Amino acid sequence: MYTIAVVGLGGSGCEVIRSLMHAFKEADISNMQVKLMVVDRDTISEANLGKQALYNSESVGEFKSDVARAFIETQGYQVEAYSTDAARPAFVTKLATAAITFLCVDNVDARRKIIPALLLAQKTVLDVGSEGLAGSIRLYSSQYPCFYCTSWMYPKRKRPLCGIPGIPKNAEDCILIAACAISESNANNLQLIMEGDSYESVVVSQANELSEIHNLGIQIAPGDVTNTLQQVVSTPFHISGLVASYAVSLWCKHFMVSMCCNDINEFLENTWPKECLWMISTYNGLYIHALVLERQKDCSCNFSLPDTNQKESYNEVISKYINIPDFTVVVNQRIVYSHSLLPESASVVPSEGDLEGTVFIYANERLVYAKWIDYKWA
Known part of the structure; x- marks a missing residue:
């Protein structure tokens, strides 16, 4: 049976699952042909509600993988659920039993461990992620550049790719960076730094400092902080769904051709496009750019x-x-x-x-x- 793994059940992972369920029904793919494997070690918090479509207030405190499994089973499909760190060597061996992995993790370190290991096992990976009003899809297999060939695309600082930006380019970036810095430096007692000041005023002060440091020429007001932080909650939900549906459509085309060839468990190179990176943006309308990447001559991946x-x-x-x-x-x-x-x-x-x-x-x-x-x- 063809197994599909979904690693990371945040905004992107939830939307990938929903898109897969829709694709199965539209393409008449039965539960005798495919099954899912879902993996995430986290439990659901109130902060996840409204941004991650599979969860509601009754789900708070439960493992994300358990809730995802329940949803998939109600759709009539088989599923294995694991509440563990997918990057553990022992578990990556299990992950390699899947024909394809939708990788929806929120950090570079997990990608660095999981992607090369799955490539060693001759598996296919669709790396799906979103940030702000944009997202990306990256296809990995033996015919495409490996993770290390294009590691320059990922930020060196360790932060979630769906989180705050690294270098501010506008007022929104300054506000998000300032808000995150305040949260990280005062996680135990946020009130200690804000005696006599409102949260907005502290963020405004630090955001304006960032604007000055990076010569943006932007003056940030308290109203900008309120609007930005309110918008951040709903933005990933919309973008995650768009990026996930596009990623699933890429897989579905490959699967249907492979199924016609009676070889769905094998990687058929001619069923995938020559492009391996799709950049999706909605900042100025919908924009999708497909890119062909080349393997570095001194690539250290398993295939060269x-x-x-x-x-x-x-x-x-x-x-x-x-x-x-x-x-x-x-x-x-x-x-x-x-x-x-x-x-x-x-x-x-x-x-x-x-x-x-x-x-x-x-x-x-x-x-x-x-x-x-x-x-x-x-």
Whole structure:
């Protein structure tokens, strides 16, 4: 049976599920052909209500995965629900049993762990996300650039992609950044910093400072704060639905062609478009831009690792070359151990169990080891 995984049950994840249910019925896809796997470790809070379509006031306190499972079952489809961290190596192995994964997580770190692991298992990933009045869809498979080829697209700071912007470009950005900074720095007692001042006035003050720092030439008023913070609650719901429905339509076209070929569990390259990135914006009407991305020449992903003709394991290579003067270990393009390139190299070479990502080992002026050793597949 064809299994579809949905990882992350926030605004985008909820809308993907709703769009899938609609697509199943419109395309007459039965519960004997497909089943779902839904994954999210979070419980539902009041802040989720109104932004995430599957939840209501009666759902508060329950696991998102349990509520999503109940909804899918009422639609007549089979589903497995997991309340766990999908990025755990042990669970990614389970996730790889799905033919395709709709990845709707809200942070880069989870993407960095999940996407390469699923590509190693020769699986397909549709990365779906929205932010403000815009969203994006990214298709990953063996024929497209990997996550690391286009990691420049993601912000270096660790924050939800659906959250506040990193560099302010307008008054709304300044307000959102200021409001988030106040919340993070005073999470335990917000009143301590605001004695004698209203919340709006504190946000206005910090937002105007940001406007001045970034030379935006914008003067922000208290009314701007109220309007912006009220609009932020409803905006993701609308955009998430639009982006999710477009992502599901891409999958549905592939699935229907594959089903006609009686090969729905295999990746059929000619059923997917040559584009692998779709940027969707509603700032000035509806705008959808499809992009073709190219793999970097020095890409370190599994599908273009340099050929070293190696047969030795990581530990065997370490033992064989550890005493070579130019012995160097590089993990995810960062030197972690070197006799010659680091002034104060670590006293112990990292063990295989401590490594994560792509590992290169150099010795005798050549590459002697190149491999993904992060996840072990059964």
